[in-house]
Each structure stands twice: as C-alpha cells, then as structure tokens.
Amino acid sequence: MRELTRAEEEVMQVLWKLKKGFVKEILELFDEPKPAYNTVSTIVRILQDKGFVSHKAYGRTHEYFPLISKNEYSKMHLSTFVNDYFSNSFEKMVSFFAKEKSISVKEMEEIMKIMEGEVKKQKAK
Amino acid sequence: MRELTRAEEEVMQVLWKLKKGFVKEILELFDEPKPAYNTVSTIVRILQDKGFVSHKAYGRTHEYFPLISKNEYSKMHLSTFVNDYFSNSFEKMVSFFAKEKSISVKEMEEIMKIMEGEVKKQKAK
DNA sequence: AATATACAACGAATAAATTAGTTATGCAAC
DNA sequence: GTTGCATAACTAATTTATTCGTTGTATATT
Numbered sequence: 001m002r003e004l005t006r007a008e009e010e011v012m013q014v015l016w017k018l019k020k021g022f023v024k025e026i027l028e029l030f031d032e033p034k035p036a037y038n039t040v041s042t043i044v045r046i047l048q049d050k051g052f053v054s055h056k057a058y059g060r061t062h063e064y065f066p067l068i069s070k071n072e073y074s075k076m077h078l079s080t081f082v083n084d085y086f087s088n089s090f091e092k093m094v095s096f097f098a099k100e101k102s103i104s105v106k107e108m109e110e111i112m113k114i115m116e117g118e119v120k121k122q123k124a125k
Numbered sequence: 126m127r128e129l130t131r132a133e134e135e136v137m138q139v140l141w142k143l144k145k146g147f148v149k150e151i152l153e154l155f156d157e158p159k160p161a162y163n164t165v166s167t168i169v170r171i172l173q174d175k176g177f178v179s180h181k182a183y184g185r186t187h188e189y190f191p192l193i194s195k196n197e198y199s200k201m202h203l204s205t206f207v208n209d210y211f212s213n214s215f216e217k218m219v220s221f222f223a224k225e226k227s228i229s230v231k232e233m234e235e236i237m238k239i240m241e242g243e244v245k246k247q248k249a250k
Numbered sequence: 251a252a253t254a255t256a257c258a259a260c261g262a263a264t265a266a267a268t269t270a271g272t273t274a275t276g277c278a279a280c
Numbered sequence: 281g282t283t284g285c286a287t288a289a290c291t292a293a294t295t296t297a298t299t300c301g302t303t304g305t306a307t308a309t310t
Contacts, residue, residue, distance in 0.1 A: 045259085094239075114219075133267090
C-alpha cells in the first residue's frame with residue numbers, strides 16, 4: 001500500500017467525508033480556490049488505478065467511493081511514522097507527546113480511562 | 126515549515142543519527158543500493174535552502190548539521206496528522222489505536238504510568 | 251432531429267522531485 | 281609545478297505529480 005500524495009490525500013479526505021460521490025460533489029467540498037473539474041476527475045481516476053477508490057457507473061456518470069477507510073489509512077500511516085520516528089514503539093511516541101504537554105490533562109485522564117478498560121478487556125481473556 | 130519529501134526525509138534521518146556529517150559520511154549510512162554521492166550532495170543543499178540544515182565550512186568541505194531536531198519535526202508532523210485524521214484530538218487518536226490493539230497491554234500500562242506522573246506534575250502547579 | 255449540456259476519457263503542459271553527470275577548485279603526493 | 285584525487289557547485293536528464301484544456305459521447309431539451 002502506497003502513501004497518498006498531497007493532492008490525492010485532499011480528494012480522499014473529501015471522499016471519506018461523503019462516503020461516496022460524483023466528481024461534481026467532491027469538487028463542491030473543496031475550499032476556494034477550487035481546482036478545475038478535470039483536475040479532480042484526473043486525481044480520482046489515479047486513485048482508482050492505485051486501488052484507493054472504485055466506482056459504480058450510472059450510465060456514463062461515475063459515483064466514486066473509497067476502498068480503504070480513513071481508519072485503515074491512518075493506521076498504516078501512523079505505523080510508518082512510529083516506525084521511522086519512535087523506533088516502532090507507540091509507548092515512546094505517546095510518552096513523548098505527553099511530556100511535551102501536547103496532550104492536556106483532561107485528554108490524558110480520558111486516555112487512561114479508555115486504556116484501563118482495554119487492559120481489563122484484554123486480561124479477561 | 127514545509128514537510129520533507131521522501132528523499133529529503135531519508136537524508137534527515139541519517140543526519141539526525143549522525144548529529145553532523147560530511148556528505149561522504151551521510152552516504153555511508155545509506156542502505157544498499159546507495160545513491161550517488163552527488164545525489165546526496167544535491168539533497169543536502171536543497172535541505173539547506175529550505176532551512177532544515179546548515180553547514181560549517183572547513184576550507185572547501187562542508188560539514189552539515191540539522192537545524193530542526195527529530196523531535197521538533199515529528200511534533201510538527203504528528204500535529205498535522207492528528208489534525209487531518211483525528212480532528213485535532215490526541216485523545217481520539219490514542220484511543221483509536223488502543224482499541225485497535227495496536228498498543229499492547231504492557232505498553233498501555235507504561236503509558237498510563239507516565240500519564241499519571243504528568244497529570245500529577247501539572248496539577249501540582 | 252438539432253442543439254445544448256454534462257461528464258468521462260484522453261492527453262498536453264507545467265511543476266516539483268529525484269538522480270546523477272560534468273566542471274571547477276583546492277589540496278596532497280610526487 | 282604537475283598529476284591525481286576529493287568534493288562543492290552547477291547543470292542536465294529523468295521521473296513523478298499536478299493541473300487543466302480538448303474531445304467524444306450520451307442524455308436531456310426544444
């Protein structure tokens with residue numbers, strides 16, 4: 001699975017939001033200055049070649065939809081990042097950001113609560 | 126601050142490891158198949174133009190060093206990611222990976238321990 | 251049926267990134 | 281000082297990504 005280029009990623013973000021959409025609909029969700037219709041159309045077809053999206057045809061018009069979910073992609077993407085920047089350790093990464101105060105106390109408490117639940121669930125097995 | 130391209134990132138990873146280095150030394154740390162000397166030299170000069178590295182000159186030879194630390198860059202990079210994929214919430218991101226079992230119980234316990242420490246430290250203020 | 255409209259497909263033009271050859275200069279060895 | 285080597289600077293070539301104009305066809309409108 002390849003990484004998305006910048007332009008590709010923008011289109012995917014829109015498609016993830018829409019679930020499915022025609023080029024016209026995708027275009028509408030772009031901020032100004034919007035790219036040309038053809039630009040989006042091309043990118044979406046490239047994404048299709050690369051296996052990130054597929055489409056359903058209604059006559060000659062195509063409704064595109066993602067083949068990879070935002071969650072799947074972010075999982076893949078973060079794994080690469082954690083591997084490259086934190087020697088593949090989630091713990092190192094999270095600790096780093098906790099210490100850097102990028103995570104608020106409220107967030108940390110919430111995270112701990114969820115982790116306790118997960119740990120309990122895992123250990124119950 | 127721009128994002129690094131793939132080739133640029135590889136050079137930066139080496140420079141972060143070396144702390145500082147001549148093109149020749151950077152080249153040595155590359156896996157086979159190593160790029161050409163000139164390729165690394167060019168990339169390092171581009172990195173310099175973009176403000177990611179600088180150099181100290183010894184006569185005609187240049188010793189390059191990062192202007193941005195690996196930690197700084199990863200912070201910037203992850204912030205963008207968290208913003209784009211988890212509506213800017215670290216909590217959402219970490220919870221997601223905890224639930225996805227990408228984080229082991231041992232790691233979670235370690236993370237919780239560190240967070241408890243951080244929370245205490247923050248609250249003490 | 252003729253015209254207008256909408257859209258996919260194609261492909262050209264440009265821009266950005268990557269790779270490496272060539273050149274020039276300084277230094278070392280002889 | 282002449283030769284050879286190392287390396288920075290420059291430049292060319294290639295590849296990949298981005299953007300959008302053009303074309304052809306289907307469908308809707310009159």
